Amino acid sequence: MISSIIFIITLGIAGFFIRKRVIRIQKNIQLGKVDRLDGPNNERWKNMLLVAFGQKKMFKRLTPAFFHFLIYAGFLIINLEVLEFVIDGIAGTHRIFAPFLGGFYNVLMNFFEFLAVAVLVSCIVFLVRRNVLKIDRFQSAEMTRWPRLDANLILTIEIILMMAILTMNASDQLLQTRDSHYVATGPLFFSGFLTSTLQSLNTSTLVFVERFCWWFHIVGILAFTVYITYSKHLHIFFAFINTYRAKLEPKGHINNMPVVTKEVKTMLGLPVEANTTTGEPGRFGAKDINDLTQTQLMAAYSCTECGRCTSECPANQTGKKLSPRKIMMDVRDRMEDVGNSLEKGGPGLSDGKFLLGDYITKEEINACTSCNACVEACPVLINPLEIILELRRYQAMEESSSPQQWNSMFQNIETSFAPWKFPASDRFNWAKMNS
Ligand code: SF4
Numbered sequence: 001m002i003s004s005i006i007f008i009i010t011l012g013i014a015g016f017f018i019r020k021r022v023i024r025i026q027k028n029i030q031l032g033k034v035d036r037l038d039g040p041n042n043e044r045w046k047n048m049l050l051v052a053f054g055q056k057k058m059f060k061r062l063t064p065a066f067f068h069f070l071i072y073a074g075f076l077i078i079n080l081e082v083l084e085f086v087i088d089g090i091a092g093t094h095r096i097f098a099p100f101l102g103g104f105y106n107v108l109m110n111f112f113e114f115l116a117v118a119v120l121v122s123c124i125v126f127l128v129r130r131n132v133l134k135i136d137r138f139q140s141a142e143m144t145r146w147p148r149l150d151a152n153l154i155l156t157i158e159i160i161l162m163m164a165i166l167t168m169n170a171s172d173q174l175l176q177t178r179d180s181h182y183v184a185t186g187p188l189f190f191s192g193f194l195t196s197t198l199q200s201l202n203t204s205t206l207v208f209v210e211r212f213c214w215w216f217h218i219v220g221i222l223a224f225t226v227y228i229t230y231s232k233h234l235h236i237f238f239a240f241i242n243t244y245r246a247k248l249e250p251k252g253h254i255n256n257m258p259v260v261t262k263e264v265k266t267m268l269g270l271p272v273e274a275n276t277t278t279g280e281p282g283r284f285g286a287k288d289i290n291d292l293t294q295t296q297l298m299a300a301y302s303c304t305e306c307g308r309c310t311s312e313c314p315a316n317q318t319g320k321k322l323s324p325r326k327i328m329m330d331v332r333d334r335m336e337d338v339g340n341s342l343e344k345g346g347p348g349l350s351d352g353k354f355l356l357g358d359y360i361t362k363e364e365i366n367a368c369t370s371c372n373a374c375v376e377a378c379p380v381l382i383n384p385l386e387i388i389l390e391l392r393r394y395q396a397m398e399e400s401s402s403p404q405q406w407n408s409m410f411q412n413i414e415t416s417f418a419p420w421k422f423p424a425s426d427r428f429n430w431a432k433m434n435s
């Protein structure tokens with residue numbers, strides 16, 4: 001009875017913190033502009049099923065894809081066991097599903113244990129890749145301090161949680177032979193290897209070990225869930241929404257600004273669609289997060305910090321300061337800073353800082369070649385290029401502070417409809433000269 005009350009209180013506390021954080025993240029995302037989803041819904045569901053659920057893009061790099069898939073499958077499936085933990089915790093029962101499922105319970109438990117071992121091994125492999133083999137994409141400047149600690153913490157916590165479940169099962173198996181309270185589960189292959197280590201313990205110590213691991217595992221999972229909401233691990237939820245909301249147009253497509261399009265069409269004497277907006281355009285491009293769309297802000301919470309985008313970025317490869325991963329991390333940091341400020345009654349967006357300038361420098365955005373390699377590489381369909389282009393749009397259209405060479409090119413396009421400084425009528429002279 002007492003343990004049920006403690007368990008329910010623990011659940012309530014975890015639920016409180018998770019809800020609080022979810023509301024905060026929602027408010028942070030709502031700082032962005034509302035955007036409309038165009039295109040067929042079935043394409044969007046397909047993207048979500050193939051890319052988020054099916055991990056399709058992960059498999060471009062087989063080794064990490066294989067181990068990531070094991071962790072992902074473990075996460076999805078082992079959580080079914082958590083359902084039994086929760087019911088047992090509330091009702092004060094022990095392995096409540098065992099009598100109902102009979103022999104199938106043993107099959108399930110063995111499968112869960114297989115996944116637990118697979119997750120454990122995969123996490124060790126990832127820790128080694130990050131900290132011993134020092135894979136390049138995890139060593140960039142933006143991957144120091146919190147991002148590095150965050151990734152290592154997640155992997156370490158998962159290893160400890162899996163160890164707890166195996167130790168709990170091993171002590172439970174021994175207790176089944178000593179106390180009728182413990183429901184027979186049948187032999188468990190992986191935790192069976194640990195029983196010889198625990199065999200010498202007396203019954204009361206074994207009960208303590210079993211209960212400790214049970215509480216440790218479930219409280220650990222609840223605490224981990226709260227932690228996830230502060231971590232890059234949030235991608236386990238947002239990857240699904242992000243792949244659904246991802247752009248459906250071909251990669252080279254750049255969003256037009258309706259007001260500017262209308263002005264240009266009018267200037268060129270082209271027909272203008274009747275429903276084209278005529279209101280105030282607001283700010284051209286983006287200076288801060290409130291100039292970006294809610295989908296773009298949400299994408300920042302979906303970023304796994306895997307660095308695949310940065311490792312494919314030609315600007316980054318040639319030593320420029322640009323890292324598309326950092327762009328996404330900066331957007332998220334800015335959202336968090338503004339959200340924290342607002343929660344404390346502070347100035348929020350009016351804190352005198354801006355995404356462009358205080359978080360992302362002009363040197364970074366000007367290094368982008370708009371090649372789309374980062375967009376192609378992202379396993380969860382994030383588009384850092386769209387954000388870079390919005391920031392550059394602000395720089396060009398509001399501040400006229402693009403690099404000098406670009407300004408000349410813009411002027412030529414405006415006057416000659418070509419990047420070069422000669423009239424449009426002379427554009428085919430080269431062909432005449434060579435004929
Ligand atoms: S689009 Fe820009 S940021 Fe993305 S890979 Fe190309 S150069 Fe890098």
Ligand code: SF4
Nearest residue numbers: 303304306307309378
């Ligand atoms: S934007 Fe995509 S590819 Fe880049 S770090 Fe984030 S999840 Fe990885």
